[in-house]
Amino acid sequence: MTNSKNSTSNISDKEKFESIYFTYSKYLYVMGLRILKDEGYASDALQNCFLRIFENLHKIKEVDSNQTKSFLCIIMRNESINLYRKKKNMEQATDPFDETFYIKDENSEVEEIFARAEIKKDIQVYLKELNEEERDLIILKYLKEYSHEEIANIFHISQDSVRQKLSRIRKKLAIVVMRDKEKEEA
Amino acid sequence: MVQNNNELNKAIKARSDGFLAYIAQAAEEDMLEEFDSWEKNNPDLKVPKELESRILNNADEFHKKQKHKQLRNNCIRFLKMAAIIMLVVAISFSGLLISVEAFRLKIFDFIFENNKEFTKVVTVESGSNVLTIKKNLPEGWQGLFYPGYLPDGYLFAEAQETGDSKTIVFKNKSEAILILTQGPLYESEMRVNNEGVESGEVLVDGSPAFWTSRKGEVTLIWNQNGYGFLLYGPESLSEMIKIAEGLLYIK
Numbered sequence: 001m002t003n004s005k006n007s008t009s010n011i012s013d014k015e016k017f018e019s020i021y022f023t024y025s026k027y028l029y030v031m032g033l034r035i036l037k038d039e040g041y042a043s044d045a046l047q048n049c050f051l052r053i054f055e056n057l058h059k060i061k062e063v064d065s066n067q068t069k070s071f072l073c074i075i076m077r078n079e080s081i082n083l084y085r086k087k088k089n090m091e092q093a094t095d096p097f098d099e100t101f102y103i104k105d106e107n108s109e110v111e112e113i114f115a116r117a118e119i120k121k122d123i124q125v126y127l128k129e130l131n132e133e134e135r136d137l138i139i140l141k142y143l144k145e146y147s148h149e150e151i152a153n154i155f156h157i158s159q160d161s162v163r164q165k166l167s168r169i170r171k172k173l174a175i176v177v178m179r180d181k182e183k184e185e186a
Numbered sequence: 187m188v189q190n191n192n193e194l195n196k197a198i199k200a201r202s203d204g205f206l207a208y209i210a211q212a213a214e215e216d217m218l219e220e221f222d223s224w225e226k227n228n229p230d231l232k233v234p235k236e237l238e239s240r241i242l243n244n245a246d247e248f249h250k251k252q253k254h255k256q257l258r259n260n261c262i263r264f265l266k267m268a269a270i271i272m273l274v275v276a277i278s279f280s281g282l283l284i285s286v287e288a289f290r291l292k293i294f295d296f297i298f299e300n301n302k303e304f305t306k307v308v309t310v311e312s313g314s315n316v317l318t319i320k321k322n323l324p325e326g327w328q329g330l331f332y333p334g335y336l337p338d339g340y341l342f343a344e345a346q347e348t349g350d351s352k353t354i355v356f357k358n359k360s361e362a363i364l365i366l367t368q369g370p371l372y373e374s375e376m377r378v379n380n381e382g383v384e385s386g387e388v389l390v391d392g393s394p395a396f397w398t399s400r401k402g403e404v405t406l407i408w409n410q411n412g413y414g415f416l417l418y419g420p421e422s423l424s425e426m427i428k429i430a431e432g433l434l435y436i437k
Contacts, residue, residue, distance in 0.1 A: 017245050021245075026232060047241055050245065070217060073218070111199055127216060130213070135213040138209060143210035173206070
C-alpha cells in the first residue's frame, strides 16, 4: 500500500492531481464507458469526477494505493450513475412493500443482530442484497470511516439522506442475518 | 449497573461495526476486481486528448479559485487587524484617548505642526498601470494614494473600506502581507502603544514619521496632505520608507 515514490506529503496539489490523473484517468474512463455506454456521457462523467477529486484531494494520502483506487472508483461510479439517471430521467423509487420496512431502525436492535451474526464464508450472500450505491456507502462509512458530512459531499446528497440510506442498508443486511439464523435453527 | 450497560452497548456497537466493515471490505475487493478486469479488457482505449486537456485546464482554474479563496480568508484576517489599528488611530485623532503614559507614546503633535503645508504629490490620471490599479480596487474608490514602488514579489491582494479609511493589502509568494491604510486626518493628537517594541522617528519625503518594529514587522505612520497613513509589513525600515515615499495619487 505504501509507496514512498507516490507519497503526496511533499508535492503540491497540482502535482498530486496530475499524478492521480495520469495514473487513473484511463481506468476511470473505461468505467464510465461501461456504465454509460456513450463516449460523450463518459467524458462528462470523467470531467465531473475529476472536479470532485480536486475538491477531495486532501483525503488522498498515497496516489498509488488500493485505498485511493477504490475511493476514485466510488466517485466515478457515482458520477456515472447520476448522469445515467439524468439521461434516462430515472428516479430511484422506493418499494413500499419492501420487507426492510418491517424492521425497526432502532440502532441498538440492528446492532444486536449484527453483533450476534456469524461471519459467513460466502460473503456474496450479503453483497448480493446490496446495489452498487449501497456497497459504495458502506465502504465509505465502515471501511474508510468517513463522516456523514463527508459522504454527503461526495454523493451530492444531504446528510439526512446518507443516514436514511445507511439505515436502509443496515436493515437489509439484518434481514439476511435473521433469515440465516432461522434456517440454522430449523 | 448503568456502567455495565454502557460497556455492553459499546461492545455490541464495536462488533456490529466490525461485521459491517467486513462486508464493506469484501465489497471493495469485488469492486476493484471488476474494474481491473474492465481495464484489462480494453488495453487500447485512451482518454481523448481534448478531454484530457479540458480536465487539466479545469484543475488549473479550480486550483486558482481555491488559492484566491484561501488568500481572501487570510486577507480578511489582516484587514480586521488593519481596521482595528485604524480605529485606534481615528479614536486618537478625535482626542478620545485614555492616556496611559507608561505604555503609550504621543507621536503626532509635531507632525501637525510641521506639516500644515501640502508636500510633493505625484498625481497619476491615466496609463495602463492606473487602469490595472483601478480594476483591482472596489468601485467608487477614487482620489487615493497607491504605492508606486513595492518590494519584489508583492502583488495586490485585497482592498477594504472601514469608515473613512481605506486599506489595501499586498501579498507575495511567501504569504508575507503588506498593508497600506489611509484616511482623512482630523486635527488632534495620536498615540500608539509602544510596549515591547522598538520605535523611533524618521522622515518620509521630508515630513516626520513615526515607526515601530516588533519581531521583524515594521509599522510606519505619517501624514501627508491631510491624510493619515499607516504602512505595515515584514520589510526593513528603509524599504518601508521607500514605499511610503513612492506613493502615487490616483485620481
